[in-house]
Amino acid sequence: MGYMKPDERMEGAGPAMPPRASEAQRVTVIRPSRGWRSLDLAELWRYRDLFGMLVERDVKVRYKQTVLGSAWAILQPVMTMVVFTVLFGQFAKMPSDGVPYPIFVYAALLPWLFFANSITTAANSLVGSSNLISKVYFPRLLIPLSSIGASLVDFAIASSVLLVMMVYYGLGWSLNLLLVPFLTLGIIFAALGVGTLLAALNASYRDFRYVVPFGVQLWMFVTPVAYPISVVPEAWRWVIFLNPMTGLIDAMRAAFLGLPLNGSAIVVSLAVSVLLFAIAVAYFERVERGFADVI
């Protein structure tokens, strides 16, 4: 063992420098940019390893820092399910489309909590990374995009409880389950869209720190998590479908539990999610250049 000798390179005795012809030709031009600019996909691709490392960091830190570790991922949805079952299922006698209320609410809580946790962490991700942003360059978009990794792992862990419930209640084993990955992708797009937008807004206007938790809570009640869409009067259904999460959460539940699917609602929600994501990325790119100055 030993250190690399300082003069190793001067002597030419050490390992030769790897050829870097293509790199040496690459000229980076830094100049002020104005207005909207297009997303540099090639650059994002070059930084894919950093994206992976940021996700890995968040996941590792999340499970290292808490005593209960992955138990939290299960406790949060299960406790919420118990409370909802007692309040809405037992006391309020909420209809649940002919499915036992606990599994009815859990199948929706699972994707909802994934969405809610994702946008909350994404919203705080930029401000929480101010030390990185003020010290080193990389595409800032990676920060909100990578922030949902830990929530996704939580989602996967909490899904195991749903599987146990499906076995226990003996329902949900249908071809609908094949839709789950696609719907999850839809929720990821929606979460990234909202999260990225909130992250950018939070960097400029710190009020969003207070707005987000409150907004997430309200949002859950206008999404059919604890109740089926059928309890909403026909005349008002269109309002609840303005919320892109309505279609996604309802479809997720239908996919898990083998309930009838509402095709057009799924398509509209997916389209809205992707649009939301595109708008959020465009806005983020527009304000990105100022982050280091305000953060």
Added chain:
Amino acid sequence: MTNHAIRVQGIAKEYDIGSRETGYKTLRESLVEAAAMPWRRLRRLGGHIEPNAKFWALQDVTFDVEQGEVLGIIGRNGAGKSTLLKVLSRITEPTRGEVQLRGRAASLLEVGTGFHPELTGRENIFLNGTILGMSRAEVKRKFDAIVDFAGVEKFLDLPVKRYSSGMYVRLAFSVAANLDPDILILDEVLAVGDLDFQKKCLDRMKGLSNSHSTILFVSHNMGAIQALCDRCVLLDKGRVTMVGPTTEVIARFVDQHRASRQYVRTAPPLAEPTVMAASLDIEAGAADGQAAVAIARIALRAQAKARIGVWLRFKDALGVPFAFAGAGQFDRADLVALAPGDNELELVVPVDGLAIGDYTVNITTIQPGARSIEDLDDCLSFTIQRAPRPGATRVLEQAWGYGSMELPVSRGDVRMIEPLATDGTARASPPAASGAPIAATNS
């Protein structure tokens, strides 16, 4: 084809002073600010220019760096060095101008950016490496070199929160030192770490520059600048005032800030207490020219009876404030009472511990409640020159970069804790935190 690695053309950076405030804001402040925001926008659109709301951190900065060259950037605090590095590192965008960087650029504005205390050394090497712009495969390839250079192989699987600060810095620097970029942008990063390691890093960087890398280097340590840099850029108030060989630029830099020793006000006095003149003398101590005290004599004119604070701020030759002395700074009973008319105030400050070199002094006068009346930047200056203490061979010099002031040390006896074992090695004792045996650090 030119072989300029870096071309900087007419870079300017304007800051909105309002938006530069960082840190914690209360909800109320945020709300008030948010409420004021549309109004401020409207006024701005209407052509209303808020006084002092803008600040040019850089103006018309132009220079080229040849491939393989080591360029130093020097200037006092607030001259725009950090802003320039941030622009070159693409952390912040310039307001005007253009920069061209040829090849892969990496910047190191801080040692250990993105290190996470909960993660192990191994994990942090990968995290930090990718943050600095390496691919995972590249980090893997350089992993052994990084670990060797840092000398932390025994602690690789320990979370870095358990590392000593020395180990932490060595590991962080080692990742950066093995980056091998075409262009390396370095801020004051050598100020950390122990001396041996600093030396090692300097050598390592020299090795880099001798192969192919272009290095841009900011430091307050003139020794490091002198040793490393071929040429230097001198910045002052956001503008380039000189580009040239290192020795000449350093000489100009040190020269420029040698203000006159005396201060005489030429403008008419203010309505408030005013500094009309000031001077500073070093009174030698008893033995062979040893500096003992600095005596500042300040003539103050007051229109009425007044009680004010008079503050002295001491800066070293590079303009870094390092010491403070004042009357009436933290205690109202200490305020200087002035009678109507001309008053003379004498402030005597012991300067025995100061390093050899040039100093400037800033005088600030303060109304009770900490509103400053006058802020006379660099209005006085003095030079410390002295012989070693009896029996000593050297005197601390500013130029060494060890600091500008020697603090008195009182020292206890050396006690032997544990004799050498029979085989001649010292017995290893377990460290408090990790339970792993302590390894001797690099020597």
